[in-house]
Amino acid sequence: MQLRCPSTVNVTLFEGWELFTLIIDNSIQVRYFLAINRHNGNETNPSVNFSSSTTPLAKISAFKNVKSIVNSYGRVVADGGYYPAYTASTTVSNTLFVIFNTSVGNGIFFPDLFNYTKGYHTDPVVGVFSQMNNKYMYSDKDQNSSEMGVTLYRAGASQLLVLEPVTNTPPSVTLTSPADNQTLTEGSPYKIEGSAADPDVGNVVTAKYKINNGRIKALQSGVSNGSAPISFVLNMTFRDKRIWDGEVDIYDADLAENVDHTLAVWAEDDQGGRSGEVTRKFRVVWNRPPVIGGENKDLGSFMQPPVVNYSATDPEGNTFTFSEYLNGKQIRSGVAGQQYTVEISHDTWIRLDLDVQHQIKIVTKDSAGISSERVYTFTRTETYIEFMLDYGNPDIKADFMLDGMPLRVLVTLERYLPEGSSIESVKVYNNYLDTVPTWEDCTGAVKGNRGYLFINKTKTALNWAINLWVTIDKGTARERVLVNGYGGAFD
Structure with a gap:
């Protein structure tokens, strides 16, 4: 805040504000102030109270992303003076030089500063007017008076602040799980595991994730010490066509079959930095056929009817039926249990050709019409x-x-x-x-x-x-x- 008032007037600033620089012109009994306040963007309209009736000047400038004020300068300028008549320097790169000039005189305006960006030029108020100009210095670290100044044939004051910006390195994220292109079935685990890192000490880092275009959720937060990664792990499960974190539905909708879904994980810091997204593709299967134990195989040669024991279950817990076939002819069917035995009657057995391969086929079908089968072959032989x-x-x-x-x-x-x-x-x-x-x-x-x-x-x-x-x-x-x-x- 840029202020000017008579020396005899006391100034009371709004709560949270503090005087930073003060210049007194004893020749005309005037004080020039710069007051500062660091706020979070929710600042209400500030006010300034003066101890007696006066016509002061007060002007507010706002600068974002300021880490610190590394230098300040100021001087009183006599009639016909040069604004400012000093050299400013700093040891910090990428700073912002901000010049505040104040003067008196009816109908007088400051000319624009060469190579500086105009912040504001106020209209004269009872002969008091001001200007603010700024310049981003990049690698330059000093300015002489000719690079910053203008000549004005009126008394006043010139003040300069050197602002150091916040230099923030975006965080990074590493994902060790899940693997890419997984296929999830009922009850499949889906684990997100990895770490976030931020080289800027003191930054609050949050690892986040989302599935497709669903809600963004936090994985883990922590304060960076500049070196140690901030680990995160989340164990999820696919069931009932959805992804769950315990009892929390992550996506709030069924995940479609036979299409790619995308998990995206990234990290953000409290300085506005954001890492790139690390993505993993995955697909889901709503329903699988019943599972028949064992494997297709040749049982060998037999002189007596072979007995085939097998088990069948449904991965999703659906009801299912089974049918047993001998050489393509159904010999039994029923509603699923757990353990089954294929038995060939004596009358059927003695009618089977000798020394040729025969086939036992077991077919299971769930309530959704999805089926699976298991095939055994054998040869009937006699001595x-x-x-x-x-x-x-x-x-x-x-x-x-x-x-x-x-x-x-x-x-x-x-x-x-x-x-x-x-x-x-x-x-x-x-x-x-x-x-x-x-x-x-x-x-x-x-x-x-x-x-x-x-x-x-x-x-x-x-x-x-x-x-x-x-x-x-x-x-x-x-x-x-x-x-x-x-x-x-x-x-």
């Missing part, structure tokens, strides 16, 4: 063929159950036995319905295409009944052993 008559079949029972005791039997086999294979055994019964039936070996008779005479003459069951038990050994045969049917007679 022998073995069969008996099935008395659970009413036709078999009717044909081979007798009232009288059978005495002999003829068994014929429609067969193809390649080299290396053989009929291992053919056993017959005539009392098959007994609790402990008596079997008799008729292998030789079958190989020789002859009838066989029963040795057994007793039974404990109500009826006599014939059955046969045939075993054919594949041995070293490389070709397939075939039994196309059987026949014979008994009496």
